[in-house]
Amino acid sequence: MNAIDYKQFYNTVGRMNGWDFSRLNVTVEGSAWNFYDEVTSLCKPGDILLDIGTGGGESLLSITDSALLLIGIDQSKGMMETAANNLKKSGRSNVRFLQMEASQLQFPPDFFNMISCRHSEFYAGEAARVLASDGVFLTQQVSEHDKMNLKQAFGRGQAWEGEKGELKTRYISELKEAGFSRIQALEYNATEYYQTAEDLVFLLKYTPIVPDFGQNEMDFQILRQFIEEHQTEKGIRTNSERFMIIARK
Numbered sequence: 028m029n030a031i032d033y034k035q036f037y038n039t040v041g042r043m044n045g046w047d048f049s050r051l052n053v054t055v056e057g058s059a060w061n062f063y064d065e066v067t068s069l070c071k072p073g074d075i076l077l078d079i080g081t082g083g084g085e086s087l088l089s090i091t092d093s094a095l096l097l098i099g100i101d102q103s104k105g106m107m108e109t110a111a112n113n114l115k116k117s118g119r120s121n122v123r124f125l126q127m128e129a130s131q132l133q134f135p136p137d138f139f140n141m142i143s144c145r146h147s148e149f150y151a152g153e154a155a156r157v158l159a160s161d162g163v164f165l166t167q168q169v170s171e172h173d174k175m176n177l178k179q180a181f182g183r184g185q186a187w188e189g190e191k192g193e194l195k196t197r198y199i200s201e202l203k204e205a206g207f208s209r210i211q212a213l214e215y216n217a218t219e220y221y222q223t224a225e226d227l228v229f230l231l232k233y234t235p236i237v238p239d240f241g242q243n244e245m246d247f248q249i250l251r252q253f254i255e256e257h258q259t260e261k262g263i264r265t266n267s268e269r270f271m272i273i274a275r276k
Contacts, residue, residue: 057217062167067093074140080147084110100127151205170268180253195270207274214270220262
C-alpha cells in the first residue's frame with residue numbers, strides 16, 4: 028500500500044471506527060507491556076503531553092488524569108472527526124485534538140514534557156524540536172514479523188518485504204541524529220487468539236495488515252483456509268510483534 032492509498036484507507040477507517048479495537052474478542056499471551064501504561068508511569072501531573080497519530084483519541088482519553096494538558100494530533104480528517112465526538116462524550120476539559128502532519132508540528136520549541144507515538148510515523152527532528160530539555164519520547168511500533176502467518180497465507184502484507192529489526196534500527200538512528208540520548212529499545216513477540224472469524228475479519232478490514240483485504244473473493248477463501256489451519260481451543264492463532272523505544276532529549 029503506497030502512501031496515498033494508505034492515507035485514503037486511514038481516513039475512511041477514521042470516520043467509520045476511529046482507532047478503536049476494544050470490541051475485538053482477542054486473548055494475548057506474552058505481551059511485555061501496555062504502551063499507555065508506560066506513558067502514564069513517566070508522566071507528571073503538571074506535564075504537557077503530545078500524542079502523535081492519536082487516531083480517534085481513544086487511548087489518549089483514557090489517560091487524561093496523568094497530565095495537565097494532553098494534545099492529540101493526526102493527519103486524518105476522518106480520525107479527527109471521530110476524536111472530536113469522543114472528546115465531547117468524555118466531558119474532559121484538558122484534552123485538545125488537532126489535525127496536523129507529524130512532519131510539521133505547529134508548536135513552539137520546548138513546548139512538551141512528553142511525546143508519545145503508537146503505531147504511527149514520526150519525525151525525530153520535529154519531536155526533538157518541540158520537546159523540552161530532559162523530556163521523554165516514547166514510541167511503540169509494529170515489527171516486520173507481526174501477523175506473520177497471516178501474511179504468509181495471503182502472500183502479501185504490511186512490511187512484508189522488510190527485514191526483521193529494520194524499522195527499529197532506522198528509528199534509533201534517527202533519534203540519535205536528532206540529539207536524543209539514553210535510548211532504550213524493548214521488544215516482544217506475543218501470541219494472539221481471536222475468538223471468532225468475525226473478530227479476524229474486523230481486524231483485517233480496519234488495519235493495513237493485509238492491504239486491500241476483501242476486495243477479491245479469493246481473500247475470503249484464503250481466510251477460511253487460514254482459520255482451519257490455525258484454529259485452536261483458545262481461538263484462531265496469530266502473533267503480535269512490537270517494539271518500543273524510550274528516549275530522552
